[in-house]
Each structure stands twice: as structure tokens, then as C-alpha cells.
Amino acid sequence: LIEAGEEIGLGENSREMVLSCLVSTARIVQELNISPEQLVTMVASKGGTTEACLSLWTESNFKQLVKDGVNKALGRAKELER
Structure with missing residues (x-):
């Protein structure tokens, strides 16, 4: 950002x-x-700037990307515990 x-x-x-x-x-x-x-x-105003940004993030599956990052970090943390 x-x-x-x-x-x-x-x-x-x-x-x-x-x-x-x-x-x-x-x-x-x-x-x-x-x-x-x-x-x-x-x-967020209908048709406003926040809505425009969030619409792009939704279309780009941003939420899933964040979840994937969290899961990747968790997997690595478990590897480091061993």
C-alpha cells in the first residue's frame, strides 16, 4: 500500500x-x-473509490492469497519445530 x-x-x-x-x-x-x-x-459509497479497490481485490482473489500465505507460514513454522 x-x-x-x-x-x-x-x-x-x-x-x-x-x-x-x-x-x-x-x-x-x-x-x-x-x-x-x-x-x-x-x-464504502456505492460506486466510490473504496468499492472500486475492494472490487478489484475480490476479482483477484486477494482473500485467498492472504489465506495461502498464512498456511504457507504455518507449514514452515511446523517444519522449524522439528
Whole structure:
């Protein structure tokens, strides 16, 4: 996300913007005791920028890629235990 921000011209501000967004999102999800999906429903405007990004991630099967990464790390952790 930081690199993407830099590539679209946010420069050095990209890091701070991304970190601030991630921390704020986590805080809201925790404080309201809601799921990330519920937060998206609350904040994403129909046809807006968030929806456009999430649509691409859904089409690209981003969620499965994250799950695969977690499983790969778990497999490696089990190998290292031996």
C-alpha cells in the first residue's frame, strides 16, 4: 500500500497515510465490536473509490492469497519445530 501511494504521487506522505488508515480502521472495528466487512458496508459509497479497490481485490482473489500465505507460514513454522 505504501509503494502504491508513492507511485501515484503521495511521496513520503504515503507511509504515514497508510499507517494512519490501518490503525484507525483497526481501532474502529475494535471499539464498535464489528467485523471489517461491516465497517466496509458502513463507509464504502456505492460506486466510490473504496468499492472500486475492494472490487478489484475480490476479482483477484486477494482473500485467498492472504489465506495461502498464512498456511504457507504455518507449514514452515511446523517444519522449524522439528
